[in-house]
Amino acid sequence: MKKTVKRYRGFLILFVIMIVFTMINYEIGMKAFGISANSFKEVLFLVPPIFVILGLLDVWVPREFMVKYMGEGSGIRGVIISFLLGSAAAGPLYGAFPVAAVFMKKGVSFSNILIFIGAWSTTKIPMFLFEVSSLGPKFAFTRLLINIPGIIIIALILKRFVTKYERKEIYLNAENVDS
Amino acid sequence: MEGLFFYSLASILLLVSFVKSRSKTKIGLKKAWKAFENILPQLLVVLLIVGLMLSVLNAALISKLVGKDSGIIGILLAAVFGSITMIPPFVAFPTAAALLTSGAGYAQIAVFVSTLMMVGVVTLPLEIKYFGAKTAISRNVLAFLFSFVVAGIIGLVVY
Structure with a gap:
């Protein structure tokens, strides 16, 4: 119980702040609660199936399989698969982090995970179609063409920047997210 | 629409998994729940902050600050806005389109x-x-x- 309260401390404090805020400015406060509740509904709608798929992936897909296709030495094929998986995703960026954790457990290389995160953040296919229709094909295609090399370059810089030891720590941490 | 796809996929996989091994399915679901509960506290904080932020910011205020003639300052402001806000894309793209027609720069x-x-x-x-x-x-x-590289190139290409 005490542990639970501690974990949700940030949420509880913020919740109280929002209540106080609502007492000061009722209109904006209620609007804030409304938007939060709406986003929460969205999360509840989108997130559970993603976690179920992840749980099953974790149990059924053997590590060797993931290492072969997305691990160290998976080469350009691994890069393309990571790109496609990230782009086929749906939902906000924070949905990508738990997926990345399972990928780490399954031995996917660090650079491929970073490419996956990059693709999820900005080259999602459904979002791209939406971008074409609202901001025009020229805008959307230009952005896509810059983003593809951009994501790879960012992944490579990060890989260089993070030491082997730090990478090990990150992978070790991923082992513990569901235990 | 996206949600429906993921629910269908999850249901099919769950069914196949259940037929193949009940115990493995149970472990998988347990892992799924633990992974979700693990990020729930932070997720709730994010959702509250999003609510607070979006209730204060609005399109009129943003377009006033990042208009066509706002130059470098406008680009910097837009970058800061984009970094600290979390707007769902189906709101963000139409808003961006509206901002463009109401005078924001590319x-x-x-x-x-x-x-x-x-x-x-x-x-x-x-x-x-x-x-x-x-x-x-x-x-x-x-x-x-x-993102500034993207802005620079789009500024050159789309104009």
Whole structure:
């Protein structure tokens, strides 16, 4: 119980702040609660199936399989698969982090995970179609063409920047997210 | 629409998994729940901050600050807006389109869209939980800088 309260401390404090805020400015406060509740509904709608798929992936897909296709030495094929998986995703960026954790457990290389995160953040296919229709094909295609090399370059810089030891720590941490 | 796809996929996989091995399915679901509960506290904080932020900011205020003639300052402001806000894309794209017609510049909108999608200050605590502070912060800083490259090129190409 005490542990639970501690974990949700940030949420509880913020919740109280929002209540106080609502007492000061009722209109904006209620609007804030409304938007939060709406986003929460969205999360509840989108997130559970993603976690179920992840749980099953974790149990059924053997590590060797993931290492072969997305691990160290998976080469350009691994890069393309990571790109496609990230782009086929749906939902906000924070949905990508738990997926990345399972990928780490399954031995996917660090650079491929970073490419996956990059693709999820900005080259999602459904979002791209939406971008074409609202901001025009020229805008959307230009952005896509810059983003593809951009994501790879960012992944490579990060890989260089993070030491082997730090990478090990990150992978070790991923082992513990569901235990 | 996206939700429906993932629900169908999850249901089919769950069914196949259940037929093949009940015990493995149970372990998988347990892992799914633990992974979800693990990020729930941070997720709730993110949702509250999103609510607070969106209730204060609105399109009129943003367009006043990042208009066509706002120049470098406007681009910087747009980058900061994009980094700290979390607007769902189905709201963000039409808003960006509306801002363009009401006088925002292409470079400003490009940097806004790019930082909005790639940089997440609000979700940083979550990202740190998975990637550690150094990787998470570096990724966001690099994505922030990269967004100016995107803006520069879009400013050149789309005009």
